[in-house]
Each structure stands twice: as C-alpha cells, then as structure tokens.
Amino acid sequence: MEMLVLKLEKDIDMPLYEQIYEKIRVDITDGKLPVGMKLPSKRKLGEFLDVSQTTIELAYGQLIAEGFISSIPRKGFYVQAIEELAYVRPIKNTKMATIEEQDSIDFDFSPGHIDTDSFPFTQWRKYAKEVIDESSKNLLLLGDPHGDIELRQEIARYLYHSRGVDCTPEQIIVGSGTEQLMPLVIRILGTGATYAIEDPGYPLTHHVFFHNNREAIPIHVDDEGIDVQSLQQSDATIAYVTPSHQFPTGTVLSAARRTALLNWASSQEEHFIIEDDYDSEFRYAGRPIPSLQGMDKGDSVIYLSTFSKSLMPSLRIAYMVLPNVLLERYKDAFIHYASTVPRLDQHILARFMADGHFSRHLNKMRKIYKRKLQTLTETLIPYAPHVSFSGDEAGMHIIVTVHTGESEQMLTTAAEKVGIRLYGLNSYRTTPILGEPSFLIGFGGLSVHSITDAINNLMRAWGIRKT
Amino acid sequence: MEMLVLKLEKDIDMPLYEQIYEKIRVDITDGKLPVGMKLPSKRKLGEFLDVSQTTIELAYGQLIAEGFISSIPRKGFYVQAIEELAYVRPIKNTKMATIEEQDSIDFDFSPGHIDTDSFPFTQWRKYAKEVIDESSKNLLLLGDPHGDIELRQEIARYLYHSRGVDCTPEQIIVGSGTEQLMPLVIRILGTGATYAIEDPGYPLTHHVFFHNNREAIPIHVDDEGIDVQSLQQSDATIAYVTPSHQFPTGTVLSAARRTALLNWASSQEEHFIIEDDYDSEFRYAGRPIPSLQGMDKGDSVIYLSTFSKSLMPSLRIAYMVLPNVLLERYKDAFIHYASTVPRLDQHILARFMADGHFSRHLNKMRKIYKRKLQTLTETLIPYAPHVSFSGDEAGMHIIVTVHTGESEQMLTTAAEKVGIRLYGLNSYRTTPILGEPSFLIGFGGLSVHSITDAINNLMRAWGIRKT
Numbered sequence: 001m002e003m004l005v006l007k008l009e010k011d012i013d014m015p016l017y018e019q020i021y022e023k024i025r026v027d028i029t030d031g032k033l034p035v036g037m038k039l040p041s042k043r044k045l046g047e048f049l050d051v052s053q054t055t056i057e058l059a060y061g062q063l064i065a066e067g068f069i070s071s072i073p074r075k076g077f078y079v080q081a082i083e084e085l086a087y088v089r090p091i092k093n094t095k096m097a098t099i100e101e102q103d104s105i106d107f108d109f110s111p112g113h114i115d116t117d118s119f120p121f122t123q124w125r126k127y128a129k130e131v132i133d134e135s136s137k138n139l140l141l142l143g144d145p146h147g148d149i150e151l152r153q154e155i156a157r158y159l160y161h162s163r164g165v166d167c168t169p170e171q172i173i174v175g176s177g178t179e180q181l182m183p184l185v186i187r188i189l190g191t192g193a194t195y196a197i198e199d200p201g202y203p204l205t206h207h208v209f210f211h212n213n214r215e216a217i218p219i220h221v222d223d224e225g226i227d228v229q230s231l232q233q234s235d236a237t238i239a240y241v242t243p244s245h246q247f248p249t250g251t252v253l254s255a256a257r258r259t260a261l262l263n264w265a266s267s268q269e270e271h272f273i274i275e276d277d278y279d280s281e282f283r284y285a286g287r288p289i290p291s292l293q294g295m296d297k298g299d300s301v302i303y304l305s306t307f308s309k310s311l312m313p314s315l316r317i318a319y320m321v322l323p324n325v326l327l328e329r330y331k332d333a334f335i336h337y338a339s340t341v342p343r344l345d346q347h348i349l350a351r352f353m354a355d356g357h358f359s360r361h362l363n364k365m366r367k368i369y370k371r372k373l374q375t376l377t378e379t380l381i382p383y384a385p386h387v388s389f390s391g392d393e394a395g396m397h398i399i400v401t402v403h404t405g406e407s408e409q410m411l412t413t414a415a416e417k418v419g420i421r422l423y424g425l426n427s428y429r430t431t432p433i434l435g436e437p438s439f440l441i442g443f444g445g446l447s448v449h450s451i452t453d454a455i456n457n458l459m460r461a462w463g464i465r466k467t
Numbered sequence: 468m469e470m471l472v473l474k475l476e477k478d479i480d481m482p483l484y485e486q487i488y489e490k491i492r493v494d495i496t497d498g499k500l501p502v503g504m505k506l507p508s509k510r511k512l513g514e515f516l517d518v519s520q521t522t523i524e525l526a527y528g529q530l531i532a533e534g535f536i537s538s539i540p541r542k543g544f545y546v547q548a549i550e551e552l553a554y555v556r557p558i559k560n561t562k563m564a565t566i567e568e569q570d571s572i573d574f575d576f577s578p579g580h581i582d583t584d585s586f587p588f589t590q591w592r593k594y595a596k597e598v599i600d601e602s603s604k605n606l607l608l609l610g611d612p613h614g615d616i617e618l619r620q621e622i623a624r625y626l627y628h629s630r631g632v633d634c635t636p637e638q639i640i641v642g643s644g645t646e647q648l649m650p651l652v653i654r655i656l657g658t659g660a661t662y663a664i665e666d667p668g669y670p671l672t673h674h675v676f677f678h679n680n681r682e683a684i685p686i687h688v689d690d691e692g693i694d695v696q697s698l699q700q701s702d703a704t705i706a707y708v709t710p711s712h713q714f715p716t717g718t719v720l721s722a723a724r725r726t727a728l729l730n731w732a733s734s735q736e737e738h739f740i741i742e743d744d745y746d747s748e749f750r751y752a753g754r755p756i757p758s759l760q761g762m763d764k765g766d767s768v769i770y771l772s773t774f775s776k777s778l779m780p781s782l783r784i785a786y787m788v789l790p791n792v793l794l795e796r797y798k799d800a801f802i803h804y805a806s807t808v809p810r811l812d813q814h815i816l817a818r819f820m821a822d823g824h825f826s827r828h829l830n831k832m833r834k835i836y837k838r839k840l841q842t843l844t845e846t847l848i849p850y851a852p853h854v855s856f857s858g859d860e861a862g863m864h865i866i867v868t869v870h871t872g873e874s875e876q877m878l879t880t881a882a883e884k885v886g887i888r889l890y891g892l893n894s895y896r897t898t899p900i901l902g903e904p905s906f907l908i909g910f911g912g913l914s915v916h917s918i919t920d921a922i923n924n925l926m927r928a929w930g931i932r933k934t
Contacts (some may be wrong), residue, residue: 133592213680257534312608
C-alpha cells in the first residue's frame with residue numbers, strides 16, 4: 001500500500017487544511033496516489049499529523065468538492081480517476097495593458113463628437129447623489145425589462161411635446177443604443193422581412209443587418225431624401241430611414257416623399273418604417289421637422305432615438321417606440337430578457353427630465369451648436385467657389401464639397417499631414433462614386449475658436465485661398 | 468388665382484412666423500392651396516400682413532424644409548405635390564401608465580434575488596460624486612468598445628487573485644449582461660458551431676441560442692455536474708457549462724470531468740468551452756473552486772461572469788475573457804460597435820475595485836449569505852425526512868426535494884395560497900421529469916428572520932411537521 005507523506009509547515013501563511021488539501025491534490029494529479037486508493041480516516045490522519053479532525057474535514061471536503069476524492073458512506077475516502085491533464089495554477093503575474101499613445105491629430109471633424117464643455121455636471125451629480133441612497137435599495141434589483149416606467153413616462157412626455165410622437169409609455173422600450181435595439185427589432189420582424197437602407201447611410205446599421213444575416217437593399221438618397229419610388233420598386237418590406245436629418249447628407253425628407261413613404265408602408269401587409277431620429281433635437285432654422293411617427297395613422301412606424309447626441313454618447317441610453325402590433329410580438333419574444341440599461345442611470349435621467357433640466361439643456365445646446373455652425377459656415381464662405389457646403393440646417397455636421405479637381409484620397413492625406421482628421425462621404429456609400437469629393441465636417445466637439453483655425457489650416461493645406 | 472387668407476393673432480403665444488407657417492401648411496394639406504400655385508413673394512406677403520420680411524422668410528424656410536413648398540431661384544415659391552395622407556398633429560394627451568399593483572406575495576424564494584440591505588451606498592456615492600465631475604469631460608464621449616482599460620485592469624487583477632483566471636486586460640470584453648455578450652460570442656463562433664447546454668440549466672441561455680437560430684443539445688447533469696461522456700458522444704462543438712456551481716442543481720463539476728471536458732475541447736479543432744462563473748464569489752466551505760479557464764492550457768475556454776450577484780443585478784455589468792484566437796475574430800467582427808456599458812459606471816466600479824472595496828464587500832457578503840444559508844438549512848433539518856436538500860456549498864439558493872408523494876403543481880399552489888412564491892426544478896429542464904418534486908429555494912433576498920418564517924409557513928402549508 002502507498003504511503004501518504006505529508007509535512008506541514010506551521011509557520012507559513014497558508015492555513016493547515018489548505019496545505020493538506022494541496023499536498024494530497026498534487027500527489028493525486030502526479031499519480032503518486034493511485035486511483036481507487038483508500039485515504040486514512042479523518043481521525044487517523046488528524047492524529048498522525050497532530051491537527052484537529054476539523055482541519056482534516058475541511059481538506060477532505062475541498063477535495064471532495066473538486067472531485068479528487070470521493071466519500072463512500074461507512075467505508076471511507078477514495079482517490080477518484082482523473083484524466084491526464086494536470087491542473088496547473090497560473091504563476092505569471094497579470095499582464096498590464098499599456099494605454100495606446102494618441103496620434104498627432106489636432107482637429108478631428110468627427111460627426112459623432114459632441115460639446116462636452118457645457119454638460120450640466122452639477123445637476124447630474126445632484127440627481128446621482130439623490131438616487132444612490134439607502135432609500136433606493138430596490139433599485140439594485142432588476143427592474144422592468146422594457147425600462148423603468150418613470151423614465152418611459154418622461155420620454156413619452158418629451159416625445160409628444162417636442163417631436164409630435166404619439167405614444168403611451170408602454171410602447172417605449174429603453175435600451176443601450178441603436179446597435180442593441182436594432183437586433184431586437186430585426187428578430188420580431190421575422191425572417192420574411194427585407195430591408196431597405198439609405199445610400200449613403202449610417203454604416204453601423206448596415207453592419208447590424210449583416211451581423212443578423214439580413215440582406216439590406218441600398219436605396220439612393222438625393223436632395224429630397226430617400227428615393228421612395230426606387231423603394232416602391234424594390235422587394236423591401238422594411239425601410240430604415242433618417243427623415244428629419246438624413247445621415248450623412250443632412251437632407252430633410254420632403255413632404256411629398258413622407259406621405260408616399262407612409263402610404264407605401266400602411267397600404268401593404270407587414271410593411272414598416274424604422275424612423276431613426278438620432279439628432280432631431282438640433283435644428284437651427286424654424287420649427288423642428290415633425291416625426292413620421294406623428295404623421296402615421298396606420299401603426300406602421302417604429303420610432304428610434306437616443307440620448308447620445310442630446311446628453312452624452314457614453315450614457316448608452318436609447319429608446320424605441322413600437323407600434324402596438326409589434327409590441328405584442330416583442331413581449332412574447334423577449335420574456336426572459338432583462339433591460340441592459342443600469343437602473344440607477346435610468347432614474348437619474350428620469351429625475352433630470354422631470355425637473356425640466358433636459359429641455360433647458362437642449363435649448364442651451366441648440367444655441368451653442370448654432371453658434372459653432374455659424375462660425376463654420378462664415379469661415380467657409382470666403383473660400384467659395386472652391387468649396388461649397390450643404391446640410392447646414394440641423395445636427396452637428398455639414399457636408400463640404402471641394403471643387404479643385406483633387407481626389408478624396410489626396411485631400412484626406414493633405415489634411416492628415418497638418419493634423420486634421422476628415423471623414424469622406426464616399427465611406428458612407430455602398431459603392432464610392434467618382435466626381436467632386438465631399439466630406440462630413442462635424443463641429444460638435446470643436447470650440448468656436450478651433451473651428452476657425454481648423455478650417456483656415458485645412459484650406460491652406462489644400463492650397464485654397466480666400467476670394 | 469386662389470386667395471391666401473391669413474389672419475394673425477398677435478396676442479397668442481405662438482410666434483408670428485409659426486402662425487404663418489401653420490396656416491399655409493394646413494391650407495396646402497386641405498387642398499385649399501393647389502399644387503403648383505405660386506405664393507406671394509416674401510416682400511409682398513410681409514407688407515400685406517404687416518410683419519417683417521424675416522418673419523416670412525422663417526415661415527417659408529420651414530415650409531421648404533418640410534417640402535410643402537419649393538423655391539425656384541429668380542421665380543418664386545410654389546406649392547409642392549403631396550399625397551393624400553394629411554399630416555395630423557396628435558391631439559390626445561400622453562397616456563400615463565398605471566404602475567401595476569403588487570400581488571400578495573409575502574416571501575419570494577427567487578434564486579435571482581440578492582441582499583440589498585448591505586450594499587455600500589456610501590462608498591458607491593463617493594466614487595459616483597468623484598467621477599461625475601467637470602474633470603471627467605472626456606468620459607462623456609464614447610470609450611473603448613471593449614470596455615475602458617481602467618476597469619478591465621481591475622477585473623483582470625481580481626480574476627487572477629480570486630479565480631485563478633490567467634488573462635491580460637486586453638482579453639476582457641465588458642458588456643451589459645450575459646444576454647448581451649452571448650450573441651456576440653455566438654457570432655464569432657460561426658454557423659458551423661453546435662452547442663451543448665446543461666439540463667437542467669439556465670433558461671436565459673437556452674433562449675439566447677434559440678433567438679440566434681442556433682440549435683442547443685441538452686446534456687444531462689448528475690451529481691458530478693454535466694455528463695461529459697454524453698457530451699463526447701454528441702455532435703456539439705461548444706459546451707456551455709457552469710462548473711463552479713451548476714445552475715440550478717448546485718453541483719460542482721468533479722475534477723475527473725473537468726479534465727475530461729478540457730481534453731474534449733483542446734484535442735479537437737474549433738471546440739470551445741463557455742464557462743459561466745455567475746456566482747463563484749460565494750462559496751461557503753473551503754477554498755473557492757478554481758476556474759476551468761485557469762486549468763486550461765489550450766486556449767479553449769471562454770470565461771464569462773457578472774457583477775449581478777456580487778454587487779447588484781441592476782448595474783448591468785458583465786464581462787468575458789476570450790482566448791486569443793477568438794479575440795482576433797472579435798476585433799474583426801465588431802469594429803463598428805460601441806460598448807453598451809455607460810462609461811461613468813465603468814469608472815465608478817473601477818475606482819471602487821482599485822481601492823479594495825470590492826474585495827471587502829465580497830468578504831462581508833460571504834459572511835451574510837453564509838449566515839442566511841445556515842439559518843435556512845437549520846430550519847429545514849427538523850422537517851427531515853419529509854424534505855431533503857442539496858447544493859448548499861455555494862451561491863444563493865439550494866435545492867429542496869419533497870418526499871411526501873405530492874406533485875410539484877400541488878405543492879406550488881399550496882405555497883402560493885399562503886403568499887410564498889416557489890420555483891420548481893422542472894421548469895429549468897428541457898423536459899420535466901416525474902418523480903419527487905424539487906424546488907430552488909433562493910435565500911439571498913430574504914432576511915434571516917424571514918427565512919425561518921417562510922420555511923415554517925411553507926411546511927405548515929404542506930402539512931409537514933417537525934420530527
């Protein structure tokens with residue numbers, strides 16, 4: 001019979017039971033204690049090692065829990081069969097990442113950047129402090145899978161007053177972003193649905209369709225928005241559109257096309273419009289463009305929006321308004337799903353909205369962005385006719401077209417050399433088109449002063465002079 | 468020529484330009500102003516209505532933006548063709564939801580509930596206050612799509628010390644929960660993958676596979692965990708397992724099966740193990756069970772865990788550790804995706820962990836849950852042999868089996884009548900089995916006092932007396 005050799009060290013940090021566990025475990029994985037061998041009883045081993053029976057019990061208990069030995073009632077403890085792969089405890093230290101160095105970009109014209117200087121930190125902190133409180137214990141638990149009702153009520157109220165969206169709080173689903181909500185919509189629309197997307201359009205949406213194994217038919221966008229006639233002639237049953245401010249061209253869908261689009265959806269079975277109203281809050285000329293959802297009489301519009309532009313991209317709170325027919329399907333399909341949005345954040349936002357801070361923040365930001373936009377266009381005007389711009393009625397970017405005969409690639413490289421990052425319109429198209437190059441010029445994240453500098457530097461880099 | 472009749476009201480709240488816009492718009496949609504009709508020039512209309520030209524410009528601008536009229540340079544403004552569907556502004560008030568009334572449940576044995584009384588609100592508030600600060604402006608913008616490095620470093624450090632998980636912060640992907648991370652894993656594993664799931668198992672995972680159009684093969688779980696031999700004989704290439712504390716049976720995967728499982732995955736191409744370590748923090752007897760990921764030598768384990776049990780379910784922060792081979796695929800596939808987790812929350816958690824509060828919280832909670840568990844088992848013991856229990860070494864629930872000959876349905880109904888909600892083990896199986904009924908008895912969300920009361924009430928309702 002094999003010997004169980006154990007030497008305990010009383011002066012090291014490891015508890016005795018763990019030393020015993022460890023030595024037996026290693027002996028089993030090394031094959032020193034063969035399969036089927038009977039271990040000494042707890043009493044015997046305790047006496048032999050001069051430790052309490054409780055210590056042995058803990059060690060054997062751990063070995064049993066991990067399956068190295070088994071206990072057969074009224075018989076004893078036996079070594080179990082394990083396969084060859086020994087358990088190796090990692091000995092390396094955790095490798096730490098080095099944070100990547102920033103590249104030498106002075107001005108980034110990204111259309112996704114927002115103004116961070118004017119965020120109402122004080123109010124947000126106040127509501128965060130209020131919400132993270134002993135009295136909010138129940139907010140630690142999971143809430144409504146569609147989003148907490150307090151937030152959905154505020155969103156419904158806001159949508160009704162600001163966007164003419166007609167819905168109950170129950171129709172609203174709160175989620176972590178367009179890319180999280182879209183797959184859920186795609187699932188409830190079923191495998192029979194065929195999607196139409198705007199071309200040029202929002203690349204993330206294209207990827208979402210691709211990742212969910214759905215074909216998406218690109219439909220041309222002109223200066224009235226998506227070409228509804230082409231849509232009608234296509235096999236699409238669902239149209240994904242940005243009617244208030246087409247991304248990226250900045251076009252507003254014309255009234256004629258709006259009604260044509262709504263008629264297309266409402267007159268056919270299982271036809272729907274997904275209205276992505278991503279930055280509708282920021283319109284600088286006249287009244288906001290009313291939502292398609294508000295015009296709809298046929299329960300045909302899925303309305304989608306986000307707080308990314310209006311508050312902060314990193315908040316990760318978006319929402320959609322489902323027509324009643326789809327709401328039922330949604331409830332059936334996602335009965336086991338929890339909301340992906342942290343509840344404390346939902347309640348901070350709900351209180352922030354309820355007290356009117358959201359409307360005030362929007363009014364303030366609208367003025368700030370309008371001033372930035374004016375600076376941008378006023379800086380560009382003297383460079384005409386070499387450059388022209390469009391899409392300057394809303395949002396946080398405009399389209400600048402260059403008429404110097406140079407290619408998009410040449411212009412982008414020239415800009416990068418002077419530390420300016422540009423976003424070519426062609427990268428938002430399914431197939432690039434030849435012709436005069438256009439760029440998305442995002443101004444949200446740049447200060448008024450930087451905008452002037454960046455544009456003047458850019459024109460110098462491109463060899464364009466004021467006329 | 469048709470007349471344009473406008474009557475402005477100077478004493479109402481609506482701006483003049485909006486009144487003009489509104490009247491013209493309604494006249495167009497009502498057909499009073501026919502398609503092609505030329506509108507008066509801005510100057511003429513301004514003089515006629517005795518308002519400034521700027522006011523008319525704003526009104527016409529809005530009508531142009533919405534496509535009701537068009538402007539032809541050097542000619543004038545013309546009514547555009549729109550289809551019949553008139554734009555109707557919603558007139559109903561926003562309907563408010565009534566918050567659903569609570570049903571009359573006094574004690575809920577849900578396995579998903581946690582102890583909310585001991586949450587460290589003070590510390591969490593302190594870090595929230597620190598993070599929501601002017602100096603954190605850049606945290607408003609989108610961060611690393613895989614999660615901010617500060618948090619991933621803390622998670623890597625924690626996993627290494629507490630779970631023996633051997634990874635770099637770069638291998639960690641932070642997400643909003645298992646149900647958000649799993650579809651991403653499913654996509655990078657491709658359509659060739661076939662999944663094995665534990666039976667009984669976690670219902671949400673089954674739904675995730677179903678929603679992503681992946682077949683999942685149920686594999687029987689016995690008192691050593693998942694039956695690896697059945698797995699080997701199946702066509703599965705991916706095994707989804709809960710080895711440290713099988714959900715819902717509470718079994719620990721035996722050492723022999725651990726090595727067999729790792730050998731199964733590492734010896735075959737494109738075979739992987741998804742190790743869901745959902746509540747491994749709470750083990751009450753001996754050392755924690757080491758993770759499969761730490762034992763693995765073959766880059767075969769996808770490690771998945773969450774802060775839902777250890778901090779709060781509503782925080783919605785989970786994470787996974789990808790083997791390097793899958794990390795590359797992940798980066799390629801999800802290049803356009805942003806993280807779904809709010810950045811402020813990521814940084815609150817990272818600071819909370821860095822200062823040691825997370826470890827302290829876990830130690831405290833382990834003691835609290837252990838005491839609750841002891842109360843639960845001590846209350847149950849006198850009712851033997853009519854009831855027995857298992858799975859009492861870890862986690863926040865145990866399995867109670869009833870030996871009175873009554874059915875699961877009868878027992879559940881009897882419990883509900885006295886205000887006790889129960890979760891039958893059969894509902895976690897792919898096909899219910901006959902035989903003595905078992906229940907998941909979650910104790911995390913109940914106070915020590917409630918546990919005693921609830922169990923005694925339950926036994927009374929079931930007609931079981933102490934022996």
